[in-house]
Amino acid sequence: MFPFIFEWEWDIAHLVFMGAAGFAVSIIGAGITYCILKTIYDTATEDGGEKGHH
Amino acid sequence: MTTPAIPEGVKRCSTGKFALGLAVAGAVLLWGVYAMFLVWYKGLNQTGMDNAYGFALWIWADLAIIAFGGGAFFSGFLTYIIGRKELKSIINYAVIIGVICYSSALLILGLDVGQPLRGWFIFWHANVHSMLTEVAFCLSLYLGVLVIEFIPVVLENPKLDRFRFIHHFSHNMHEVMAVFAATGVFLSFFHQGSLGGVAGVLYGRPFSFREGLLIWPWTFFLFTWSAAAVGPCVTVLITWLTEKIAGKKLVKQEIFRMLGKISGWMLLTYMIAKIADTWYWAAVTAPSKGFALMDFYTNNPIYGIWILIAELVVCGLVPALILISRKGRENNFLLAGAMILAVIGIGINRWVMILQVMAAPLLPFQDWYMYMPTWQEIATTILPIAYGTILIMLAYRYLPIFPQEKELNPGS
């Protein structure tokens, strides 16, 4: 998976595969991060008594 | 008691009845868990597998369960990407079924390896040429996606929803769900396909080997397509079963028919491709390796040509034709029957692509290899059903899964 493994060989297949995997992970990660940040922001900025808005 | 645990406006059965149900499913679950620990502790000698059956019941279960869980990605695809908003009434449930299927699949994979503690080597020392690596990556990531899709549903439980942070979080996740769903579809396309590739790339195994496109054998595409076709069927069938047990309507009948129609067309196109693939394999691929079609279906106790006919016609073309016809879909019996047949058909397909591959002899002086699973294998294969039942019971009781439930059951 990583180039520091002893039998590592640079290979186009690796780049494609890991690229795609990394892409998916980044999107998921970005999505989650966005949600968390947005939530922190929302929680911090909302006014006290309001409940259950959709 | 400040907030009820049960979602607002719906009725659920008594705690006693619920506990009884949980106990029954729990007993089956415990049996499976016992078998699971036996396998982990004593090793794979607890199974009926042998040197000819490196892959057996569990891999079949994995392949089947992931095909059946395909409802989640395909519904997600239809809902969020194609924009069939009406499917929102069933998408939650599809996601839950998906979570159950995919987590079970990973669990079984964890059982199926000889050295479970080294399981992470598949990521660490990944061989990107291996279909199994692709499966492992996509499967784990997609399970992550499914959990992400599932989280907002869980967070909508009234007890949790009280918390502001959770409330906002669940809301925000709903907002970006399309992104996750799209990623899920992307991942699903690859892992459903890679599961097909698992058997398709085995060029030493003429029974499963298929030519293909670039690095992907035709089975890659066939598996993705068939999972998309049968996934919604499983979602509908389980919803239906839930309705029967709950004793009330949860989703509008049109949704079932609509999914049936989509499945029908998917299945029909899949069957056309599958038949073409089978024909090419029987006429060109296999003979080039010295095998005639009937070599694969004779001289053994179970695998006769019936299994091919069952897969392609009885559980393939027949349900497809029923589902694409309006009359067929409008008859509940036919609709359910066709969906069950379709599910069986895909089950058979996954079975032959794993177990018959192992069974068929290659050297002319060898006999067919036969296999009988042990109770440990069966128990651990049933385990996901018990676990799924419990999860569904909990989810149905405590989470607002079916947005149409209140509307469909005004009396309660």
Added chain:
Amino acid sequence: MKIDRRCFLSFVIGGALGTALTPVPWKLTDDIAIWTQNWPWTPVPEEGPSIYKKSVCTICSGGGCGINVRTIKGQAKKIEGQPDYPVNRGSICPLGISATQHLYGPSRIQSPLKRAGKRGEGRWEKISWDEAISTVSEKLSALRNQKKPHTVTCIAGSDRGTVAYLLERFLTAYGSPNFIRALSSFDAYELAFSLTQGQQGTLGYDLANSDFIVSFGAELMDGWGTAGQMFSLYPGNGKKSNLVQVEPRLSDTAAMANQWIAAKPGTESALALGIAHVIVRDNLYNKNFINNHCFGFEDWEDKNGKAHQGYRSLLRQYPPAKVAETTGIDKGTIESLARGFARAKRPVAIGGRGGHLASGGLDEALAVQALNALVGNINQPGGVVVVPEPDYLSWSEMKTDKTASEGLRQPRIDEAGTDKFPNTRFLLNRIPEAINRAKGESPIQALLVTGGNPLYTMPNTEAAKKAFDKIPFIASFSTYMDETAQHADILLPNHHFLERYEDVPTPAGTPTRVIGLTRPVVKPRFDTLHIGDVIIRIAGSLGGFIGQAFPWKNYQEFLKQTLSKQWETLEKQGYWVDSEFIPPRWARAFNTPSGKYEFYPQERNNPSGKDTDALPGFRPADLPGNPDKMPLTLLPYSSIRIAGGAVANPPFMTKTVDADVIRNNDIFVELNPGTAKKLGFSEGDAAILKTPAGEARVRIHLFEGLMPGLVAMPTGLGRNAFSSYIAGKGANVNALLADIAEPGSGLNKAWASRASLVKA
């Protein structure tokens, strides 16, 4: 509440992130990786420089292949063939390779043991060597005091080499004539050679130089003779020799042969005589040899003027047409086989079956040996030769006291060498009957078993075991807890052959005169003692003339002294070849009354006095059992992948055996598909195989290569001793076989049995 929750969340998230940044998870994963790779219960073999040590393998009864043992830090790692060893030239059999498993395995007897429970119960008490030796000495001394030294019997695995001679010398000094060699497939052939040629010794077949080999059931590739030697000769030497295999079953030898002739079992002698008929009829025999160096070829008159029939006229009874009927072989095949044999430059006829220990009777051996005489290949390149007893075994004369002399005058218990069977040297198979026949106490009062594992290898094993039960004292010297040791009263375990010194004279089948040296490759693993040392010590404690007959300090000193001439060479290269040994020329070769090769063996014990009974003949064994009730014939067969003799299969060997021979402890018997169909059996069916001697649970394996009407069963399975890795697999075919004493020789003629198969 709010703050708490926030604190909690930050704590969880922060904690998770923090942990991920520390080396802890990475260290843990790494630990898991290492731990799963080095489970403490997975052994790690010790490294070290590897040293090859030369020795000679004696694990099987035909034993005597040169080996190179790879050792590391004093432990034997692997056994390989010794390429320059004159017997096997680097080839060794799978049993030899797996001998390390016996060396280190659980079958070893780790110290002297005294029986604690009932006989055969398997309960033992550990004793010291002093106690073991004094127990045996006291017993032997008591028997001498009772003037019954002749009731002591010794069963040995071999009658050659220093250990056998020590045993014989001990018995002689002690006063017992009862030294008995275990059963060997060469019994009948050795007898035939001694009768026709007047020579005692090891039979050698110069297969390396022969260009036409007719084997009458000798399973050359299935463990006959010295397996390693057979492999090195055929077909590995790259030379095309013509092998014709006569056998009712397509054995591995038959499969390798150029021609497989499936004669009805038991008709081998008829076939040999039929071939001889053709050779003589067509004048294809060796005129020089027959006319000048043979006796009894033509009709003859004895010194009293009585006319006797000769071999030539005997053969008139065996015309090809008749033989074809008897043997089931096509007449043309017999004719062409005879011509092929006679016209070959260096043909040789071999008998003796395989690792299976019944030799088939003297008649068959004489009939086969006569073929070699007909073509005059005796003591010729590519022919047969008798390698005489080694001459290094000449020790000081010993004195015997009165008790001993009287004991030695008693007839042998097995009746070998008595008036009943004067020609035969050893008749182990007669022992059970002798015990059962005796009124009152057992004629054997003390039995010393030093080899041969008789309670596994003897035919009708259960009956033999019952007879042995009447022997009040059985001592076993076996290295392993074999079937006989398990049934003994006291165990004095010998070193494993990889732990001891021993000389290995010319092994069976070898045409050259060789001495090999078995040498300790590893230090003795357990509290065992060399059998030679034990004998010397027992003799010492018996004292008197017996003690005086054994003046050596220990076996090693004795061995060095005995082999003083050859010792240096033996030490250096592991073997010694008698370069002076040339098979004697015909004029000087025969030690018979006529001084010639005797087609009519004058010394053959012939109770009837009829000429036909002195000459070789086809006299089928009258197998016990009702042929209507037992219509099948049980044929034991040997497989090179199953050790069929005294020593059992180590796990490595069992690993090589196919699942249609043994599966889940069920033994498979072979059946021709046609026969199976008639009997209503199909592949894998369970059945009960019944013979007059007993019955066994078997399963059916269909094999086209077996003659219809036969049931073939492998030898070597059905052990009930050794260890849990060996015992309990299948059934012992020996237990199903009968013993029929051939009139005149006393040899067991019944190498097969009537049998029936019923569904189980």
Added chain:
Amino acid sequence: MTKQEQHTSTKRYGMVIDLDRCTGCGACMVACYAENNVPFSKDESDKMLTLNWIRVFKVDNGKPFPDTEICYIPKPCMQCDGEHMDGHSPCVSVCPAVATDYDHLTGIVSQIYTRCFGCRYCMAACPYHARKFNWWDPVWPAEMEKYLNPDVSVRMRGVVEKCSFCYHRYQKARNKAYLEGRDEVYEDEYQPACVEACPTKAITFGDLLNPEHQVYKLSKSRKAFRLLEKLNTNPKVYYMTSKKWVRRKTDNYIENESPGETRNSSKTQKASH
């Protein structure tokens, strides 16, 4: 592709097994068990659960008595070169964790026991059933651990193992050659245990690319063929027989097709890298 691989000393080690010489004695199997620390169990009778790196099959011509013939076929790992002679042997390309690899210097397919996590995909991929799984923890009763060969690591439960052409012997020979300042490992310096043990010398081993090695010529013999050649796995284990029926038993033929007609075009001796 590293520089080393382009080195001229690239080898393709292979075997030629003369079936006419094999008596089926099993010495190769036993020698292999002893050399490679192959474990055993109390019941070795179920051949589908036992471990062996080379197995000798008994094959018959199916004719009735007395025209029956038998032939023994020893079957080690075929060390396939793969479809395109590029090392993508059926097993190597499927292993998800690179626990089995094709060594481009020798053509030998390795198995890294400490990396294999036991998914058995390689077993499913191998048409020769050359790969075996450690279903149990290996146990050496009594003192049997003492005979274990330190050159070959002992495998643990849950991993796949297979014939390595006694690669440890190659390493030793190569080290020796290196110390003696040689590039080449002599033919007789590197021979697997089974080859050495074969008492009838039915197995020949060497570099299929080296014209001085016996296998070079033997593998090109008209009598030479490989198992299941039509699968394009390109094994480096060749067989020889003069018996036509044996040829028919070593590959699959559709009706009216006979051995010899379908000789594979990929039977080139050139390593393509």
